[in-house]
Amino acid sequence: MRFHPLTLLAPALVLTQPAVAEVYLTPEQAQAALFPGQALTPLPVTLTGAQVDAIESKSGVDVRNKAVQAWRAPDGATFILDEVLGKHEFISLAVAISKDGAVQGVEILEYKESYGHEVREAEWLAQFKGKTAADTLKLEKDVTNISGATLSSKHVTDGVHRLLVTWNVALKP
């Protein structure tokens, strides 16, 4: 890795955790954020094979889990917890859908990235041993500000679309 000449910016290669993992909300906090002050009732649903087929054909997205984690609000709105998996990312999310089938809100609960190089991480780390230990500790604490594209939210968009179709097929009040 080489750098072009710089006057002020002086970057240093510092080992950070090989995977970015952020937890934003617990399921309970997401319920409270999307349905403030409302008591939700669990609405356990297990999709039938026919429902899975219908959801997959209407949304164009695979259904990975037949058990739907859903709750109903007093006003007929629905709260669904779900997760989406991309090539390198895992995102768990909460979606609020109104009685009429409109998305009222989407919150990301947890975002994880992994590039699958944990295996060679030990080898890679060995070159820097003794040089970056202090910075490593510091960065593990402060790793939240990362510049450079995050993975696209296409998987999230697809996931929300799939949940809207799921609502239509199996959860409509």
Added chain:
Amino acid sequence: MSPSSPKARRARPLLGTVVEVRIDTATAPPGAAIVAAFEAVARVQRLMSFHGPDSDLTRLNRMGHCRPVPLHPWTVDVLRRAQALHRATGGLFDPAVAPALVDLDFLPMPTADRPGRGTIADLVVEGGAGFSDRPLWLDLGGIAKGYAVDRAVDALRTAGATAGAVNAGGDLRVFGEAPQAITVRDPADPGRHWSLGEFQEAAIATSAGYHIARATAAGPVMPVIDPRDGRALPVGPSVTVVAADCVTADALTKPVLLSGLASPPWLAALGGQALWLDGKDTA
């Protein structure tokens, strides 16, 4: 309070990416500030989306050459900044390259008539409206994300946040007295990060090919179009720009990449600094 123990931190899918809002210190409960920050980002998305059927930008691209199109003050603000940066960079920053982005499938085909040659300098923005003599397809994807980050930081501060950060898919701004550590993804291995040091009241944006490249006969390319010949840049080094605000940092990554210069002369005049990271893993 250190960034490791924020008062509040939330993330939502917006602007085609994951937008994270974090409050470290505040003079008021953080809930309302978080809501206001996401509302600001969502408003920028509604106004300036290339895909949105009713966005200001879509109406401008469709009708701007027929009659003046009324625009929200934020859209006016972004278009004027885009024009100023177009002039300052000698034309290297130009949102009018959308037709080339559509051809490469980086953007969907709009319903508006396809324009001929034209630049954002052909656009006239006055009296809260935009119009041009010739059809233009403008894409604000290279500047609106940074603008949204700035408006979100404004909203956080107005609602009592005194320190924190907003990160829209890697274009970010930190605010408050305590310096915050910033890292940049390695373009050859985006799970690996380079430390840039600690920053206070600064914005940082990066353009790189990972996650978003398109395959062409000439190899993978990035959604960065050279306005001089309409070609997309091949995937290679990443450019990170540090500036006082995120709209400047976000917009300038593209012209710095296109200039091929470590630090083009206009960059310092605009208050920016650039960092090139090589795309080849030659450590």
